[in-house]
Amino acid sequence: MRIGHYDARLWAQGGIASYVRRVGQAQARTGHDVVFLCRASEGDAPSNTLEVENDRALFSAAQARGLDVLHLHGPVETLPEDRVPTVRTVHTNDASCPSGSRYLKRTGQPCDRDYSVAGCLWGHLVDHCGSRRPHNTWANFQRIQQEQTQAAALPTITVSRFLKEQMIRSGCPAETLRVLHSPAPTLSGTFSPPPRRTPPHFVFAGRIEPQKGLDWLLRSLGAVDADVHLDVAGTGDEGYLDTLDQLVADLGIREQVTFHGWLDEDAVYALIEQARGVVVPSVWHEPAGLVTLEAAALGRPVVASEVGGIPEYATDAFALRVPPRDTEALAGAITTLARDPDRATAMGRRGHDQARSEFAMDRFLRRLDAFYDDVRSSTQQPVSS
Known part of the structure; x- marks a missing residue:
């Protein structure tokens, strides 16, 4: 299978880069043809990384390379109707929280409120959960609308049940969302107990x-x-x-x-x-x-x-x-x-x-391949919850 993984800043330091590198390399080892796509390469980007200027160039490159699946790890501004089979993994709170933080800076506590314009605007202004600058606040609310629109349009993986539940509570359709927990790194060697040095x-x-x-x-x-x-x-x-x-x-x-x-x-x-x-x-x-x-x-x-x-x-x-x-x-x-x-x-x-069992990479890849197959065999791309 020809698979493309995309995020605008794919190789910026952080969890998404680690996830995509780990999964993409494992897919390649099983025989898939994998390419990484981004707006600009950062850090130690793999040699099979392709830079694209904008969304139009992204989907054109996916067509030109004959991708069987384009796997998005962040939002895009436009989704052409004639795109290759496209899926999305949501790694963040951006589809249920305008600031993406789910954190109330004023009190130092996690935020458990449901998304609403009035409630989250209050959060920005009073709880400091997002920027209070009007331009940035407006951009946050535009982003959550974009995220929710694409969650309705694309077969979407969430990396936890928590994310799926929060997205549904915030207005995303349950029928496009599927939970697939991330894999553990595959490390060689047998179990070695923690050292007993003092102090631990x-x-x-x-x-x-x-x-x-x-x-x-x-x-x-x-x-x-x-x-x-x-x-x-x-x-x-x-x-x-x-x-x-x-x-x-x-x-x-x-x-x-x-x-x-x-x-x-x-x-x-x-x-x-x-x-x-x-x-x-x-x-x-x-x-x-x-x-x-x-x-x-x-x-x-x-x-x-x-x-x-x-x-x-x-x-x-x-x-x-x-x-x-x-x-x-x-x-x-x-x-x-x-x-x-x-x-x-x-x-x-x-x-x-x-x-090595529940979170094993080979188990994860079997489930991900099945998800890809479901999407490729469907003309409308929805998947069951």
Whole structure:
């Protein structure tokens, strides 16, 4: 099958790039002819990346290359009627939240309200969940309308049940939506238990921004009833990083925290392998939280917030989940893994097994191929929920 994956900024750092690279490479290994399409290449884009100037050029290139399926990972401005079979994966909250954040910056809590123009405009102005600049606010509401229109027009995969439910609540038709959980990375090697070094290390990996909850995690370290060390892999806005650095100083935990900056995938994996566990303290509704699957694939237990799609990935088998901003609960979960290496090992083994079964790449690809076949065999392109 000839498959094209498209997003305007396909290779920008982030979860979508990791997902598309992982899936596209796995498809190629099974014999599919895969091409990546984007507006502009960034970073270490694969050699089979094709730049297109606009949507017209995108769909023309899909026709010219004889694609059997064009797989979109972001919205497009226009959908020509004579397009090749086209599907979409929704990775974000943009189809149910104008700002895409589902995060109330004023209170530091996840947003659970249904989408409405009046309610979400109030959120922008009062809860600071989106820009209060009129031009940006207008653009946010235009984007959600675009997302909802395309969700009605295209067979659409959501990366969690949470996303699907939120999209339906916001007005998207259920009959075009299908849930397909993302795959874990395929890593070689057998299960290796977490090291028993003292103090045990825990890892935070991801973008460093307020909704990721790193400030909450840092404040929780002082309540952990064990000597632990936190490794932070990631980067973000310099001003916010300075704020966190000052927080570490104010809390007196400088010796307990190491900021590693941005690390490539292999370096992040190496850091996780040396850890007792991985902490995902998000305080917004994460659509999926793929770092939980990376931890599982490496045989490490997870402590994670009970928000968004995270519980669908960080299952009870290998994760301890806590309410967002509950410092006592977060500290208690970290303490449990720090003081009980046998439990951490057992949880890590279950996660490792689950990454190779329920979240295995070959299982994911079989379901994705079946989805493609459904779309290709349908002249109208709708799929069952």
